[in-house]
Amino acid sequence: MTTTTWLIILLVLSVVANVALTAQLTARRRSRPALLRATTVTDSPQTLRELESTRLELNQARRAADHAAGLVQGRDLELGRVRGLLAQAQAQAADAAAAVEEALGLRKEREELLARLRELEEEVRRRSRERDDAQTQALARIHELERRLADAEDRAEGPLGPEPVSPAIPRQLPVGRDTTADSSVDGADLGPVVVRAASARGDRARHDGEHRRDAVLLRFAEEIPAPTLLSAVAAGSPRGRWSQSAADRACRSLATQVGRYGEGLGRALYGPDGDDGALGALLRTALQGVAHSMRLVTRGEGPGGEADDAAIEVALTGLLTRLGDGREREHLAFGVGDGALLRLRDGEWSAVFTPGDSAPHRTLRLPADAARVGWERLTTLPGDVLAVCSPPMAELLLRDDAGPWFAARWAGRQPYLTSFLSEVNVPVRSTGGDRSVVCLWDFGDAREARSATP
Numbered sequence: 001m002t003t004t005t006w007l008i009i010l011l012v013l014s015v016v017a018n019v020a021l022t023a024q025l026t027a028r029r030r031s032r033p034a035l036l037r038a039t040t041v042t043d044s045p046q047t048l049r050e051l052e053s054t055r056l057e058l059n060q061a062r063r064a065a066d067h068a069a070g071l072v073q074g075r076d077l078e079l080g081r082v083r084g085l086l087a088q089a090q091a092q093a094a095d096a097a098a099a100v101e102e103a104l105g106l107r108k109e110r111e112e113l114l115a116r117l118r119e120l121e122e123e124v125r126r127r128s129r130e131r132d133d134a135q136t137q138a139l140a141r142i143h144e145l146e147r148r149l150a151d152a153e154d155r156a157e158g159p160l161g162p163e164p165v166s167p168a169i170p171r172q173l174p175v176g177r178d179t180t181a182d183s184s185v186d187g188a189d190l191g192p193v194v195v196r197a198a199s200a201r202g203d204r205a206r207h208d209g210e211h212r213r214d215a216v217l218l219r220f221a222e223e224i225p226a227p228t229l230l231s232a233v234a235a236g237s238p239r240g241r242w243s244q245s246a247a248d249r250a251c252r253s254l255a256t257q258v259g260r261y262g263e264g265l266g267r268a269l270y271g272p273d274g275d276d277g278a279l280g281a282l283l284r285t286a287l288q289g290v291a292h293s294m295r296l297v298t299r300g301e302g303p304g305g306e307a308d309d310a311a312i313e314v315a316l317t318g319l320l321t322r323l324g325d326g327r328e329r330e331h332l333a334f335g336v337g338d339g340a341l342l343r344l345r346d347g348e349w350s351a352v353f354t355p356g357d358s359a360p361h362r363t364l365r366l367p368a369d370a371a372r373v374g375w376e377r378l379t380t381l382p383g384d385v386l387a388v389c390s391p392p393m394a395e396l397l398l399r400d401d402a403g404p405w406f407a408a409r410w411a412g413r414q415p416y417l418t419s420f421l422s423e424v425n426v427p428v429r430s431t432g433g434d435r436s437v438v439c440l441w442d443f444g445d446a447r448e449a450r451s452a453t454p
Contacts, residue, residue: 014075021068174201174211178244182206185421186218190229191446192325192382194414197231197438198424202392204432213243214390214436217251223262226270227323230258231438233339235390237313237365238433246294246312250366253293254318257286269320269332283334283373290316291367313365315339317355319388319438325445327382334375338362340394344385344411349403351394352378352386382444385410392433393424402428410439 173179187196201212213236221228234250236243258265261282268279294314295307315337322330333341335355343352355374356362364372380386387397396402409415409423424435 014071014078018068018071018075021064021071172209174205174209176211178242179211180244180248182212183421183425184216185417186216187417187420188218189414190323192443192448193229193321193323193329194441194443195229195231195438196415196417196420198421199233199390199434199436200421200425202433202435203430205434211244212434213238213240213247214434215244215247215251216436216438217255218438219255219258221255221258221262221265221320223259224266224269224320225263226266228266228269229321229323229440230255231319231321231388231440233317233388233390233436233438235315235337235339235434235436239310240313241308241311242297243312243314245297246314246366249294249297250290250314250316253290254286254316256293257289258320260289261286265320269330270322279332280373280375283375284371287316287336287366287370287373291370294367307367309368312367314367315355315364315391316366317341317388319386319440321386321440327444328379329381329442329444331378331380331386332375333378333388334373336364336366336369336373338391340389340391342387342389342394342397343380344387344407345381345383347404347407347411349387349397349407351398352376380442382442382448383412384442386440386442388438390434390436392431393435393437396428396430396435402426410441412441414441 183198183200185196185198187194195218197216197218199212199214199216204210205212215234215236217230217232217234219230221230232251232254234247236247240246264278264282268275268282294312295309298308298311315335317335317337317339318333319341320332320334333353337355339355340351341353342349353376354362356364357374361372361374387393389397397406405426406423415423420439424437
């Protein structure tokens with residue numbers, strides 16, 4: 001039996017004993033007065049002894065009563081302690097019942113989780129089978145494409161295929177108020193310098209039905225005393241609402257600004273004491289004039305009626321080239337943003353100028369960053385080719401698979417305008433942005449240029 005059961009038994013026995021003792025004492029008290037009334041009080045010695053004996057018994061009875069009262073009090077205390085233990089046992093029993101109920105709940109939850117886990121395992125196995133099937137199909141497709149590519153390469157004349165043709169004709173015209181032609185081409189044979197310019201809408205823009213956002217420019221800078229050619233490539237931001245108009249405005253305004261400061265630019269470029277400080281100041285002033293002209297495109301569309309610069313962001317790269325015969329030709333490259341100037345020499349492409357020499361500088365754009373123009377003087381030798389490029393075109397020319405293909409077609413020749421546009425449009429996978437480039441062939445002497453075949 002448990003401790004609680006024993007305590008209850010002891011309590012019952014104690015109560016029974018106390019009740020019996022109390023009944024005995026009560027009977028004695030009731031018989032004592034009757035005995036005293038029946039006894040005749042005398043002054044004999046025997047009577048005195050009986051009185052003394054009765055007094056002693058009475059004292060003993062009082063002590064017994066006090067003892068009984070103490071026992072009753074102890075019983076009450078013991079009963080209180082037993083009640084406390086009983087309450088504690090009941091509380092423990094309630095806690096145990098709650099624990100049992102919680103354990104049952106946890107067991108049920110565990111069973112539900114195990115069932116969910118089995119469902120998830122089955123889902124994983126099903127998806128693994130689907131993935132394996134997809135991988136098998138993809139590998140089969142890859143092998144088929146590799147086989148077809150190998151067959152095509154066997155029939156091709158070069159690493160990118162046969163003579164270049166334009167990509168597929170766009171299936172839809174671009175939508176919007178800022179649209180322009182899908183492609184544009186320009187060029188001229190200027191004695192020892194041959195120049196071609198082309199801008200073609202990127203594959204991604206054609207697929208999405210968006211318009212071309214780049215612009216190119218060729219201008220004879222007649223305000224500069226020495227014969228000088230201005231070439232420019234402006235790459236509009238893909239997110240700009242008016243980026244194409246801004247790119248076209250940037251090129252045209254650049255020609256205007258070069259004409260405005262032509263005399264000072266001529267002295268700083270070709271004078272015997274060319275001042276780089278004055279040259280940098282003139283370029284900053286010219287680019288700030290370009291930025292002001294660009295902001296007219298979105299005048300009143302920004303907050304507070306100001307121009308919305310985010311809608312007309314443009315990366316601009318320009319090149320001033322001295323014309324005429326010579327064994328070394330002087331150039332001035334300048335710009336803002338992530339455009340690039342590449343040089344083809346001995347069959348290898350290399351970057352000779354980028355407006356930004358670090359990642360933060362390559363994120364600069366007109367019109368906001370007109371004052372942070374970068375520039376550099378450089379020279380070319382007869383046989384060199386310079387290419388002013390938008391970022392996608394520069395990336396394509398520097399690729400190991402595509403660069404040699406372009407080098408083989410552009411080294412030492414004067415391409416027709418249409419063939420140059422087709423070569424820029426060669427159907428090879430790239431980043432998808434617009435391809436814009438201005439190429440200059442330096443033959444050193446006009447007679448060498450005339451002998452170069454298209």
